[in-house]
Amino acid sequence: MSHRRNLPFAARTAFLALACALTIAGCKDSSKTEQSADNVPKDETADEFIERVNREYKEMYPEFTASQWLSSTYINDDTKLLAAKGNERFLTQLNRWLEQAKRFEGQKMSPQTARAINLLKLNTAMPPPKDPAKLTELTAIATDLEGQYGAGTWCRDTNDPKSCRQLGDLEDVLRNNRDYNQQLEAWQGWHTIAKPMRGEYQRFVELVNEGAHDMGYADAGEMWRSGYDMSPTEFAAETDRLWGQVKPLYEQLHCYARTKLETQYPGKGSVSGGLLPAHLMGNMWQQDWSNLWGFLEPYPDAGDLDITATLKKQYEAGLNDLLIKENETIPAGREADIVHQAEFAQARRMNERAQDFYVSLGMPKLPASYWEKSQLIKPRDRDVVCHASAWDMDMSGDVRIKMCIKANEEDFTTIYHELGHIYYDLAYNKQPPLFQNGANDGFHEAIGDTIVLAMTPQYLHTIDLVGEQQQSQEALINSQMRMALAKVSFLPFGLMIDRWRWGVFDGTIKPNEYNKAWWRLKAQYQGVAPVTPRGEEFFDAGAKYHVPGNTPYTRYFLSHILQFQFYKALCNAAGYNGPLYNCSFYGNKVAGQKFWAMLSKGASQPWQATMQELTGSGKFDAAPMLEYFSPLQEWLKKENEGQTCGWTMPADNSQTAAKSDKAKPAPKKG
Ligand code: X8Z
Ligand code: ZN
Numbered sequence: 001m002s003h004r005r006n007l008p009f010a011a012r013t014a015f016l017a018l019a020c021a022l023t024i025a026g027c028k029d030s031s032k033t034e035q036s037a038d039n040v041p042k043d044e045t046a047d048e049f050i051e052r053v054n055r056e057y058k059e060m061y062p063e064f065t066a067s068q069w070l071s072s073t074y075i076n077d078d079t080k081l082l083a084a085k086g087n088e089r090f091l092t093q094l095n096r097w098l099e100q101a102k103r104f105e106g107q108k109m110s111p112q113t114a115r116a117i118n119l120l121k122l123n124t125a126m127p128p129p130k131d132p133a134k135l136t137e138l139t140a141i142a143t144d145l146e147g148q149y150g151a152g153t154w155c156r157d158t159n160d161p162k163s164c165r166q167l168g169d170l171e172d173v174l175r176n177n178r179d180y181n182q183q184l185e186a187w188q189g190w191h192t193i194a195k196p197m198r199g200e201y202q203r204f205v206e207l208v209n210e211g212a213h214d215m216g217y218a219d220a221g222e223m224w225r226s227g228y229d230m231s232p233t234e235f236a237a238e239t240d241r242l243w244g245q246v247k248p249l250y251e252q253l254h255c256y257a258r259t260k261l262e263t264q265y266p267g268k269g270s271v272s273g274g275l276l277p278a279h280l281m282g283n284m285w286q287q288d289w290s291n292l293w294g295f296l297e298p299y300p301d302a303g304d305l306d307i308t309a310t311l312k313k314q315y316e317a318g319l320n321d322l323l324i325k326e327n328e329t330i331p332a333g334r335e336a337d338i339v340h341q342a343e344f345a346q347a348r349r350m351n352e353r354a355q356d357f358y359v360s361l362g363m364p365k366l367p368a369s370y371w372e373k374s375q376l377i378k379p380r381d382r383d384v385v386c387h388a389s390a391w392d393m394d395m396s397g398d399v400r401i402k403m404c405i406k407a408n409e410e411d412f413t414t415i416y417h418e419l420g421h422i423y424y425d426l427a428y429n430k431q432p433p434l435f436q437n438g439a440n441d442g443f444h445e446a447i448g449d450t451i452v453l454a455m456t457p458q459y460l461h462t463i464d465l466v467g468e469q470q471q472s473q474e475a476l477i478n479s480q481m482r483m484a485l486a487k488v489s490f491l492p493f494g495l496m497i498d499r500w501r502w503g504v505f506d507g508t509i510k511p512n513e514y515n516k517a518w519w520r521l522k523a524q525y526q527g528v529a530p531v532t533p534r535g536e537e538f539f540d541a542g543a544k545y546h547v548p549g550n551t552p553y554t555r556y557f558l559s560h561i562l563q564f565q566f567y568k569a570l571c572n573a574a575g576y577n578g579p580l581y582n583c584s585f586y587g588n589k590v591a592g593q594k595f596w597a598m599l600s601k602g603a604s605q606p607w608q609a610t611m612q613e614l615t616g617s618g619k620f621d622a623a624p625m626l627e628y629f630s631p632l633q634e635w636l637k638k639e640n641e642g643q644t645c646g647w648t649m650p651a652d653n654s655q656t657a658a659k660s661d662k663a664k665p666a667p668k669k670g
Contacts, residue, residue, distance in 0.1 A: 040100055046109035050116045053097050054432045061433070062394040064090050069391060071143060073375050073402060075150050075383040080143045087139040091128035094120075095135075098215065112604070116434045119603060122227045123434075125552055127211030127220055138207040141200050145548035150385035152193030156185075165189060167284075168378065168386060168404060174282055175291045175408070180265055184531065187279035194542030201542060202511045204550075205504055212505075221505035224498070224552045228440050229606040236502075238620055239495060239554060242561050245622035246491050249629060252636035253488050254527050255645035257281075257289060257296060264295050268531075274647035275529040278522070285544050286528045287493040289485040290410060298481050298635070302474035304467045305457060305482050311407040311465070315346040340380060347376040347405035353463060354415040357451055358423055361585070361592025366422070369398055378404035387545040388414050390421030392429075395436055399425050413452050413486070420448020428602030439598075439607035442558025447599065449563040450570065453483070453628075454584040462586075473631075480581060480632035487560055488629065492525035494557030499525070500541060501553075515540055520649070527647040564625035569615040570595060580628045 041048070064086050071083035101117050109117075126142060128135050154170065156163040165186075173186035208220040217223040225232035258276055262269030271277055282291030289296070293305075319342035323330075326338065348371075355366055378386060386404035393400065401418045405411045424447050428436050438444030457479050460466045469475060500521050503509035509517040515534055518541050522528050534540055541547045571583035574591040585591040598614045608618035626633070 046104040046107060046113045046117070049100065049104065050113045050432075050434070053116075053120060054434055056093075057433045058395055060090070060093070062398075065391060065393045069393065069400075069402075071147070072150070072385040072389070073379075075147050075385070080147050084136075084139040084143040087126075087142065088136055091124065091126070091135055091139065092132070094123060095128055095130055095214075115604075116432070119434050119437070121215060122223070125224065125550055127208055127215050127217070127223055129207055129210040130214045131210075134207055134210065138204065138211070141204050141207070142550060145197055145200055145204065145542075145550075146385060147383075148193070148197055149387075149542070149545055149548040151383040152190070154189035154192050156189070166386075168406070171284060174279070174284060175410075178264070178294070180268060180280070184279045187284065188532070190284055191538060191540055191543045194539045194548075195537070197542040197548055198511075198514065198539035201514075201539065201547070205511075208550075209505060219505040219507070221498075221502035224554075225502075229608060239557065242557075242620055242622050243491070243495055246488075246561070246625060249626065249633050249636075250488055250491055251527075251645055252633060252640060253484055254647075255640045255643055256636055257292070257489075259640070259643060260292075260295050271529040271531060271650075273523075273529075273650055274644070275523055275527050275650070278528050278530045281489075281528065285493060286522075286526055287490050288410070289489040290482070293482070293485065296481065296485065298477045298639075299474035302472060302478050303457075303470045305460075305478060307409040307412060307460065307465050308407070311346070311350065311409070311412060314349065315342060315407040318342045318345050318349075336380070340377070343377050343406075346407050347403075350405060350407070350412050351376065351415050354412075354419050357416065357454075357586060358419055360587040361595060362589040363423055363592060363596060364426065366419075367397055367399070370400060370422070373398070374400040375402045376405050385545075385549075387549065388418055390418045390425070392422075392425040392436075395429055395433055397426070397429065413455070416451050416455070417445075417448035420444075420446070420451060423447065424599050424602075427596055427599035430600070431602040431604055435602045435604040437603040439601065439603060439605075439610040440558070441552065441555035442562050443607060443610070445555050445559035446562040446566055447595075449559060450566040450595075453563060453567040454570075454586060456582060456584045458582075459584045459586050476581070476631055477635050480629060480635075483581075484629060484632055487625075490560055491557065492527075494553065494560055496521040496525040497541075497544065497546065497553035501547070512536060523647075523649050529650060558620065561620055561622050561625060564628055565611070565615050565617075565621060566595075568624040568627070579631075580624065581631070 041052070044052070067079075067082045067086035071079040097120060101120065104117065126138065129138065153164050153166050155161070155165075167190060170186040170190045174183055177183060177186075205220075212218070212220040212223045215223065217226065222232050225235045228235045228238075230238070254276065258270050258274065260269075261276065261280060265277075265280065268277070269280070276286070278286055281289050283289065319339065322338050322342050322345075330338065351374075359365055375384065378384065384404070385402070388401065388403040391400045391402065392398070399422045401415075401422065403411070403414065403418065405415065421444060424438060424444055425436070457466060457469045457475070461469050500509065500518055503517060504514070513536070515536050515538050519530065519534055545551070546553050567583070568580055570585050570588075570591040571580065573594045574583070574585040574588040576583045576585070594614065598610055601610050601613075612618040
C-alpha cells in the first residue's frame, strides 16, 4: 500500500511489529535451534539475514496494512489505537533488524544484499527512536495528526452543525465559485483545522529527529535526502539544478495568470510585489491552477476541452436512469441513497476508463478484489482520509485505492495517477519484499502521470470525453495551457514543502516561526501570498495532507520532471516521430512492454540504471518537459511582452495584505 510510498511508512512500521510478535514466540525454542535470545540464527550470513528479513517482513505486512487501512477508512479512537500500535510494533521490529544488521558492517557481501540492508534503513519516513516510550509517543502522534486532517471540519457558526464543512466541500467552492470573498472564506475556513496540530507537530519533529540520529543521520531531513543513490548533498543540489531549468517557464505562466487575475478581480488580482493571492488560484494550496480555466483559456473559440462537463453529464444521465428505474418504489427519504448509488456508478465508470488505458498497453486487468475492496467514494456515515492513495495490502495481489471520487477532471486524472502506483505494485510483486518499491520515490509518483501526458485531446475525443478537435495553432495552445495549469504550476509547490520541512528538521526554521517560514517559501518559490496576516497563531503547513500525514514531498517535484522523460522514451518506443506534445501511446504494446519491464525492476538496482534502460540516460533532466512546452513558452513570452514579470518578496510576509486591503485587513476567521 501506500506505506512504501505515502502512508506506507507508518504502515511498514506497524507491519514490522507483527513480525516481532512472531519472532518472540519462536524464541522459546531458540536454544535448541541454535538461535540467539533475539531469535537470530547463529552464524547467519548477511545474505541469510536479508532472506530472513524479507520473509518476516512479508509475513507481518498484511496485519500492519490492515490496521492502517482501517484507520484511514474509518476514523475513530479505536482504529487510531490499533493503527498506532501496529506502527509501533513495526518500528520496534525495524529497530531490531537494524541492530542485527550491524554485525555485517564492513564485511564482504553481495551487492544485492548490501543494497537491501541500505533500503532497510530507509524503509520508513518516520525514523523510530530507540527509546520505547518515545516510540510509543511518536506513533500515537503520527496517527492522531493524520486522523485530525481526515476529520478536519470548519463550521461557519460553531453552534450550528449544518454550517459545518469538510475539505471536499471547501474545495468545491474554490473549484466552482469565482467570488472573491466566498473563496477567501473557504480558504480561511479550511486552514483553521490545522491550528491545533502545531504543538503535536513540534513534538513529532523532535521525536523523528531523535530516531534519525539513532540511525546515524544528522536529522530526519538528511535521512529523507538519502534515498536517491547519491549523497544527500548531491541530491539537494540536483533539485536546485532542475528548478533552475524550469523556473523561467513557471515565471512566464505566473505572469500570464497575474494579468488575467487582475482583469478578473480589478484592484485585487495581485498582492503587493506582484504575488498571486493564495485564495484565488482555484486550489487550496495553489499547486494546480486548472480550475481557473474559465478565464485563463487562451482561445475560448478554438475547441472544447471541458472534460468535467462531460463527466458530470455522464453522472446525471446515470442518476436519471436510476431514478426512472426506481421511480415507483423510492420510499420518501431514500433519494440520498440513489444519489450515492449514482455517484458510485460514475466513480466506477471513471475507474474502468483508467484501467482500459493500462490494459491497452498489455498490462493485466485489475483483480476482482480491487473492485470489491477499494474505497471509491466518500462514505456517508463516518470520517475517512479522503486524500487519494494506493495500497498494496499483502505484496501478493490485494491492491486497492482509497479516494473520494467526484465527477471532475482532477479526480479523473488522479485515478490514472493512483493506478500508476497499483500497476507498479503488481509489476514488482515478484521481487523480494525489500525491493518491492519504486526505483526511487519520484518514479512511483511518475508512472500514472506519464499516462496522463498521453491523454491527448485526440485520445480524449476517441473516448468521447471531448468533442471533435481542431488542428490549429490556437487549439494547440489551449491544450498546452490545460496541461501547464496542472503540471507547470505545480513545480515550485513540489519543492517548497520539503524546503520547509528540511529547515524544520535541521533547526534552521524554529517552532516560533513555522508559519512565517512557510509563507516566506511560498512567496519565494510560488510567488503567492495570503491576503490577510497569517501569524504564528496559525499552522498553515498542517492544512496540507502530506505534513500531518508525514509523506515526503520532493518525490512529486521529481515526478513532474521524470514523467516527461518517461513519456518521451515511451513515445520513442512506440515509433512516434512527431512533436512530443502530440504523442499518445494508447494501445501500443511495445511501449507497454518497455514500461512494464521498468516497473518490474522495482528498487532492485540504482534508479540511474533503471532510467538508463528506459530512456538511454541515467540522469534527471527537465529538457523533455521544456521540449513538450516549447510552443506554449514561446506563446507566453509574446503574450507577456510589456509586462514586468516576476515578483518581489514581501518585507514581512506574516503581515502581507492585499493591495486594496492594506489599510483595513479582513477580520481573521476561526
Ligand atoms: O498526493 C498525491 C497523490 C497521492 S500519492 C494523490 N499527489 C500530490 C498532492 O495531491 O499533493 C499527486 C500530485 C501531488
Ligand atoms: Zn501518488
